[in-house]
Amino acid sequence: MALPIINSIASWILKKRIHDMELFLKYPNEVQEELLHNLLDTAKDTLLGIKYDFASINSYRAFAERVPVSTYEDLEPLIEQTRRGEQNVFWPTAIKWFAKSSGTTNAKSKFIPVSPEALEDCHYKAGKDMLCLYLNNNEESQLFTGKSLRLGGSKQLYEDNNSIFGDLSAILIDNMPFWAEFSSTPSNKTSLMGEWETKLTAIVNETINENVTSFAGVPSWMMVLLNRIMETTGKENLLEVWPNLEVYFHGGVSFEPYRSQYQNIIPKGDFKYYEIYNASEGFFAIQDSNYSNDLLLMLDYGIFYEFIPMDTFGTDRQRVIPLSEVEMNKNYAVVITTNAGLWRYMVGDTVRFTSLSPYRIRITGRTKHYINVFGEELMVENTDKALAKACEQTGAEVRDYTVAPIFMEGKEKGAHEWIIEFKAQPENTEAFRNALDLALQSVNSDYEAKRYNNMTLNKLVLNVARPKLFYDWLKEQDKLGGQHKIPRLSNERNYLEQLKALQVEDSSMA
Template sequence: MATKILFNSVVNWFIKQRIDQIENFKKHPLDTQNNVLFSQLMYAENTEYGKIHGFSSISNYEDFKTRVPIVTYEDFEPYIERAREGEKDVFWPGAIKQFAKSSGTTNAKSKFIPISDECLDECHLKAGKDMVSIYVNNHPENQLFVHKNLRLGGSAENYAQFNTKFGDLSAIIIENLPFWVEITTTPSKKVSLMSEWETKLLAIVDEVKNEEVSSLTGVPSWMMVLLQNVLRETGKKNVSELWPNLEVFFHGGISFKPYRDQYKKLMGKHVNYYEIYNASEGFFGIQDRAGAEDMLLMLDYGIFYEFMPMEDFGKENPRVFTLKDVEINTNYALIITTNGGLWRYLIGDTVIFTSVEPFRIKVSGRTKHYINAFGEELMIDNVENALAEACKQTNAAVLEYTGAPIFMNDKEKGAHEWIFEFSQAPENLEEFSTIFDNHLQCINSDYEAKRYKNITLNKPVIHVAKHNLFYQWLQSQGKLGGQNKVPRLSNDREYLNPILKLNQSLH
């Protein structure tokens, strides 16, 4: 124990040194971002992509914006495929050996996101250290390294192909962790890298039930599944009985709002919650204040940020801003240029700035995950807030949900249709529906206008999901565990219809 305490003290001292660097980019955000952009342009000027777009003669941001097009994955995929086949200097110097396989939230087609050495070291691994550094700085009394961190990653199937590898980002990170992280982490690398979720879940439970855990890292929905299984296996009433020294849960991937009250009950004690914003393409934000509902935008990870107002999304000549011109409370589509070789890449996420001194953000949704069938512009952030209010007033708790439009026909107006899986059903479903609808109108004026006297939209149609519906749906899609997420909103019925059909078939 004395050795662990000494190790805890030494590590804490080292990681606190990073706080000074974070404070520096908070004070000089535009200079930091300018340096990121032009160092990468210079580094990649002799790649094929750099020569095509004249990186060597770009001298200011306006040149960059004019010469380099905004791209989606589909636009950039031919370059990525060539790099996957081992070709060098396509869009980033040298050969890229590792690719993070990602299907996003819903796409059946897999994406292969390039993970260069620089991206791995200067972004993903650096962010993991920063996550801990920020927490330690805020909580000097911490005992993180006296005990272990329980990590929950995704599938780890890595395949050799064209002398390159691909697999989940979490597997790539785990394989490249420094030894000192590995000895303070559970489950073991062998178990963490298992591919089949249900087998892996049993193995994780078997390993972690006898460990002493002080922190958790993972997606809230899947971490809850794991914790519930551990409690069943050990016969403990709550997590604090099992791990009395647990002090923090680092979570990301999905909104924590629907899970907050459930975690309070599950934990049985006060635990700190820190949100992170990471994706296969990069690591973007870390909650830097205890109890806050926003995250500090991390500006020195080799990622240059641009922001497209969502009202311009899909237009032929959309406005695009750097940090210099963003405004708070405006919904932006996120565009990134990364040290993995993605250039002006439209990642598919939307963010809102809560502060510009320093730059802090909230994830508001996805460019493809919204409902705007009638001009209501309903985003995930709207729904999460309304859902939290409905749950609070009706003593309910939601595990998973999805929603989509009911399209107008000759006889009927439109509406929104929802299916909710409750861990605790509302005392009155009709009251829940009314509060949910009314709160959406309070926070979204476009939705309110369409709902006014049912002129365009009728009241929401709500279904209650049978137990484990969404788990079984994800299982049917081959998407159990890790970073896989249920699509919250869709502007069509591609996901809702099969989920409703599955719900009807369950007994």
């Protein structure tokens, strides 16, 4: 069958889903309420369902009063029971897959349960919806005349009890129907390779002669791959390698620090960037229009949402609210109940709503990734925006960064200390430092107030990282490739001190 015909048929099938989305767009809170009751009914005979008597819960208020908000540490004993082979603990369907995620806040590995329902009704459904929304907005798309370049993680078999764990992306690849591989590159075998450098070379060799029309992956690691592709081919930009490129589906870290770099290597005015919000725990939101920074919260993936206002988070005033009570432009911690048996689980992400009809969000950071030592309430969204402004003003390009507080000592005021690895260094580092400090003040009024006349905070301290410093740090942590991320902000100095020590160690060996 000719490729254009395949493209037309695939587009038609995917776009039929638009009509299904209209239900949760029109009745979002009713859809969420019904979903909660279905989850409770499905799990009422599990160990957890019996403990909290899910069968008698008939309202959201009863659910919120009876079932506690939980962290991974709270649920870990139940998850370990399931990993040892027990079933019907927190979800009735047998669970053998676990998404291994150490995150960026804890060295200890987390094993997030992935049920058959989570695979089919959340992750795979979301993948189709991502394509559906893109195609609905781009009628002339020729997406399926070529292949999608995917960059995922690696998979291992947990041999003690035959449960299987790996990066979520690897679990998805391993469970996809055989025909899905025909529209993707590289092959499943290459996608699931473990050793990053070997895998990178294999991906380059497999993909450079394909007709790639889209790619998907975490911006930081995808940029490493794309730079390697251009080095290998000797081309000046990606369009010389893949002239039919249309769209990049990205998620995992903020795109803002990388946007100019992608625009440089893909010099195409109508090239599309579509953001997605997914995690090991579920797929939550998708950009639903071209050239937008807002993500549509997807309400029919078997996930019930609650939110904790960040101004009460972690305090004795902490409160949890349903979707129907959220307000615009406030930061919230995300709490989810899922069709994989995570009950009132704190994901660790923070979001703010940019629209309430329909519900659209922007990701603002992590509940543990912010700096508020001096009352400045600095979020990752702030630092990403400020960096983008400073780069635009100075011609710099940032590869990676992390920030930590400099604590007050005696009469000495505090400050923020940055370590930034540049892809393109600014001509004048001091000018960049000034631009960044002013940009931070422009995007965060609390930071601006603390910086006023150096009242509480001195001007930020800037360390320029040597090339590959963050790469080497991740390698030391055994976190190369896949979905691993650099911790951007911390109220403590441990990440920053480790990076500075590695920088000094390298200098002494030179």
